[in-house]
Amino acid sequence: MSVHSQSQRVTVPQLMACKGSQKIAALTAYIAPIARLLDDALDMILVGDSTAMVGYALPDTLSISVSTMTAHAAAVVRATHHACVIVDMPFGSYQQSPAQAFANAAAMLAGSGVSGVKLEGGAALAETTRFLVDRGIPVLAHVGLMPQYMNVMGGFKAQGMTQMAADRILADARAHADAGAFGVVLEGISEPLARQITEALAIPTIGIGASPRCDGQILVTEDILGLSGDRIPKFAQRFGDAATVIREAAQRYAQSVREETFPTLDQCFGVRPLG
Numbered sequence: 510m511s512v513h514s515q516s517q518r519v520t521v522p523q524l525m526a527c528k529g530s531q532k533i534a535a536l537t538a539y540i541a542p543i544a545r546l547l548d549d550a551l552d553m554i555l556v557g558d559s560t561a562m563v564g565y566a567l568p569d570t571l572s573i574s575v576s577t578m579t580a581h582a583a584a585v586v587r588a589t590h591h592a593c594v595i596v597d598m599p600f601g602s603y604q605q606s607p608a609q610a611f612a613n614a615a616a617m618l619a620g621s622g623v624s625g626v627k628l629e630g631g632a633a634l635a636e637t638t639r640f641l642v643d644r645g646i647p648v649l650a651h652v653g654l655m656p657q658y659m660n661v662m663g664g665f666k667a668q669g670m671t672q673m674a675a676d677r678i679l680a681d682a683r684a685h686a687d688a689g690a691f692g693v694v695l696e697g698i699s700e701p702l703a704r705q706i707t708e709a710l711a712i713p714t715i716g717i718g719a720s721p722r723c724d725g726q727i728l729v730t731e732d733i734l735g736l737s738g739d740r741i742p743k744f745a746q747r748f749g750d751a752a753t754v755i756r757e758a759a760q761r762y763a764q765s766v767r768e769e770t771f772p773t774l775d776q777c778f779g780v781r782p783l784g
């Protein structure tokens with residue numbers, strides 16, 4: 510159970526205050542029924558653009574739109590009362606200019622009720638982080654392996670394996686922290702680098718394929734529930750088996766339909782003896 514009061518939604522300043530005192534537990538959610546079940550346990554829910562791959566079976570995250578992400582974020586906010594909900598800004602909705610980023614981020618906040626946005630990008634995007642934060646939009650930065658930059662990075666590969674690459678990622682994280690980001694997601698980087706960034710920054714780091722020493726952890730919910738097929742990423746772990754629960758329920762339902770044990774007359778309206 511999250512240590513934050515269950516009667517109020519966790520705020521961005523409360524997440525920041527976790528640094529050095531308690532770990533931040535975060536997961537993704539895209540739809541109301543899952544978000545409702547996760548809410549009490551978590552400090553933060555991310556409406557990730559990974560929904561493109563996980564929810565829409567697309568090959569990457571590049572084609573999801575602002576309106577689709579806003580609709581998912583609104584559903585997650587309506588279904589929850591506790592966890593701080595943050596939404597991913599989709600590819601192409603913020604990279605052009607800080608003004609473009611503000612227009613889209615403001616529309617996403619107004620249209621969904623989330624508490625902030627996440628954006629992927631190196632130091633070049635720090636100016637955008639500052640522009641949003643100065644205008645009232647909390648920003649969670651995302652550095653290291655950035656799925657929206659897969660075409661530049663040559664796929665989904667762990668980052669920061671050379672000293673030069675590691676120095677650049679540290680500089681990226683610092684730039685966003687200096688620009689006012691409330692936290693930074695460290696994805697797919699070497700463990701010593703994740704530890705070094707966590708020690709260097711005054712804001713929380715949230716790791717995914719990073720280090721147990723990060724200030725918090727995030728995973729894709731479908732990976733921890735066994736809903737991502739047979740293969741899960743090296744950095745994830747299955748904490749439950751929802752796949753078996755769902756598959757077996759579907760089989761029992763189908764069998765009941767075929768055997769005519771479902772529905773019963775008690776489940777019907779205006780029942781008269783069958784002729």
Ligand code: KIV
Binds near residue numbers: 556728729
């Ligand atoms: O889109 C996503 O789900 C993410 C995380 C898992 C960090 O960005």
